[in-house]
Amino acid sequence: MTVTVEEKTRTNSKFKLVGPKEIGYNVKQVDVFLDRARAYFLNSNTADTPITSHDVRTASFEPARGGYNAQAVDAAMDRIEDEFVLREKELLIKADGEKAWMLKIGKTAAVLRGRLHRPDGERFRRPARRNAQSYSIEDVDLLCHELLTYIEDNGELSVDVVRRAVFSPAKGPAGYEESQVDAFLDRVVELMASIDTPADK
Incomplete structure (x- = not known):
């Protein structure tokens, strides 16, 4: 309302x-x-x-x-x-030392890398309903390539780019399931914000 x-x-x-x-x-x-x-x-x-x-x-x-x-x-x-x-x-x-922090970052990065390394078109689920709103596979995969470069090759990518990411709409299985992509990007933002904290900028 x-x-x-x-x-x-x-x-x-x-x-x-x-x-x-x-x-x-x-x-x-x-x-x-x-x-x-x-x-x-x-x-x-x-x-x-x-x-x-x-x-x-x-x-x-x-x-x-x-x-x-x-x-x-x-x-x-x-x-x-x-x-x-x-x-x-x-x-x-x-509370637990620098090593504990690095371990946390490493675990999160490892989980994210696992999905990012999946082939294009296979990184996320497809909606079961034919008329469900979904995200453009090409758009999402393109961002995933940038994220992989950021994580593995110290690529330059601002966390705000991920926060503000917008994908072209798709329908049903023609795109990726929105909720799963959103949840994944939420973890990405968590990682990037942890690495690029204000003290490091």
Whole structure:
């Protein structure tokens, strides 16, 4: 359901707002999530439910007329995720040492490489339903080639390219199953954000 942002909110917003008749992100939902994330980040010993980099990466907000500009919010969420990833890295190294961190990265990379090395057209499942929405096999495989170069040959690829990846639509078995591709790319972003943390940039 699409809601409309109240005029009072428009004068006290944290992000740029789209026009009154345009669709953006629900202001209240964004503000509540960011306030909660900030509070937890500043005091991880709080009794509130822990927030992880994965929670930030997978957060979603309902559409709203006159809401927050989606690009502005997405960019902020990316920066927040990077900060959470960096802290998670520091906490793991402090608790278990640098070797534990490298082992975690190595295991994730090994799992991803296994799928990336599959032949073109065979990296992901095909939807069982003929009319199901799916992703262009060619588009997904092209990104997979870039990811393999990044992981194995230190290729240059920004995590934001993966975060913002868009694939041409396909129908049913003519494409890859969207949910499986999305889940895989979520792991890729996790790995890339862990390697290319703000401290390393």
